[in-house]
Amino acid sequence: MSKPPLRIGIVGYGFMGRAHSNAFRQAPKFFDLPYEPVLKAACARNEEKIKKFAENWGWESYETDWRKLIERDDIDLIDIAAPNNVHHDIAIAAAEAGKMVLCEKPLAMNVAEGEAMVAAVEKAGVPNMVWFNYRRVPAISLAKQLVDENRIGRPFHYRATYLQDWTIAEDVPQGGATLWRLDANVAGSGVTGDLLAHSIDTAMWLNGPIRRVCAKTETFVKERVHAETGEKMPVKIDDACMFLAVFENGAIGTFESTRYARGRKNYNTFELNGADGSVFFDLEDPHILQFYEYKNPTTGRKVEDHLTGWRRIHVTNFEHPYMDHWWVPGCTIGYEHTFTNAFADFVIGLKDGGKGTEPTFRTALETQKVCDAVLLSARENRWVDIA
Numbered sequence: 001m002s003k004p005p006l007r008i009g010i011v012g013y014g015f016m017g018r019a020h021s022n023a024f025r026q027a028p029k030f031f032d033l034p035y036e037p038v039l040k041a042a043c044a045r046n047e048e049k050i051k052k053f054a055e056n057w058g059w060e061s062y063e064t065d066w067r068k069l070i071e072r073d074d075i076d077l078i079d080i081a082a083p084n085n086v087h088h089d090i091a092i093a094a095a096e097a098g099k100m101v102l103c104e105k106p107l108a109m110n111v112a113e114g115e116a117m118v119a120a121v122e123k124a125g126v127p128n129m130v131w132f133n134y135r136r137v138p139a140i141s142l143a144k145q146l147v148d149e150n151r152i153g154r155p156f157h158y159r160a161t162y163l164q165d166w167t168i169a170e171d172v173p174q175g176g177a178t179l180w181r182l183d184a185n186v187a188g189s190g191v192t193g194d195l196l197a198h199s200i201d202t203a204m205w206l207n208g209p210i211r212r213v214c215a216k217t218e219t220f221v222k223e224r225v226h227a228e229t230g231e232k233m234p235v236k237i238d239d240a241c242m243f244l245a246v247f248e249n250g251a252i253g254t255f256e257s258t259r260y261a262r263g264r265k266n267y268n269t270f271e272l273n274g275a276d277g278s279v280f281f282d283l284e285d286p287h288i289l290q291f292y293e294y295k296n297p298t299t300g301r302k303v304e305d306h307l308t309g310w311r312r313i314h315v316t317n318f319e320h321p322y323m324d325h326w327w328v329p330g331c332t333i334g335y336e337h338t339f340t341n342a343f344a345d346f347v348i349g350l351k352d353g354g355k356g357t358e359p360t361f362r363t364a365l366e367t368q369k370v371c372d373a374v375l376l377s378a379r380e381n382r383w384v385d386i387a
């Protein structure tokens, strides 16, 4: 029996437009979804580019104005894969038109925008999700499982780094394709919104809310040519950010992010140390979760001293999160699969009138609050509490 369609319209054709389109195509092949995703229309202002993108990825049609896309009555879901400064307007218009909304991270440019977006999706009662895709790395999902199984015990320390090196050259312009991430008017912030938002989402998923932060940011290259005007303009984003955090559960944390760590490409790591065990993850080694077991919660007994040591768990068994949908044990999956896993979860969550899948807009707003607090702390050189 054929499944009811889930008709999708996407805004954006860049890195994330491709990652999401791939997920929409792959998810029904690997997961038993209650709806059949239909790639109805892709949208962007540049007609030549969006036409080519739509043809390449098998979108049935294209639009050059997102308002027209939202008005179409043959579309159920709007996916926002466009730069941060348009998330707010598109999400609110889509919700008001009764469409489901998926939104790339970070949720918004700031908390005020995020709150309006949450209000709009909740008032309309439309299913929603933000693409914090790293939650769906099987090794990170396994870390969450270990926390939920009480294998870490009372948490003491959380340590996150997110390091890249692609903006070190002074002649990298700001603005335009991909490089809009360097333009504060479009991105809202630098590494805080782009990279630390991922780290914060993961941290709060694993270890609960962050209540206080104290941050230092730095902008190493003060002026860059703007790709659209050709003029040298001040750089207003944070190139690097480090902050201390206090979690509601009493654990303390450190977070570090930069795009100036020569040799680090997408070095997204975290370690959580508790009384009974620790976990460590590194996205540059994505199928491995490291686990140190001190005390087993099932037996209640301490692991015998001569057997303690860090385990490198190769997260590819059928028993591991998501892996029963992919290949056979030992065969790894990659970056793109995290988007496919996330979209599959979202569609499965629509069964029985589901209104969204974690992280919803409301959950992503909590991450936005931490990001705003971090930037405020750095500006004012003080600790900032998060309500």
Ligand code: SOE
Residues within 6 Å of the ligand: 015, 164, 194, 195, 266
């Ligand atoms: C930045 O370089 C970036 O592309 C982020 O925007 C993505 O969210 C991250 O997954 C990879 O790095």
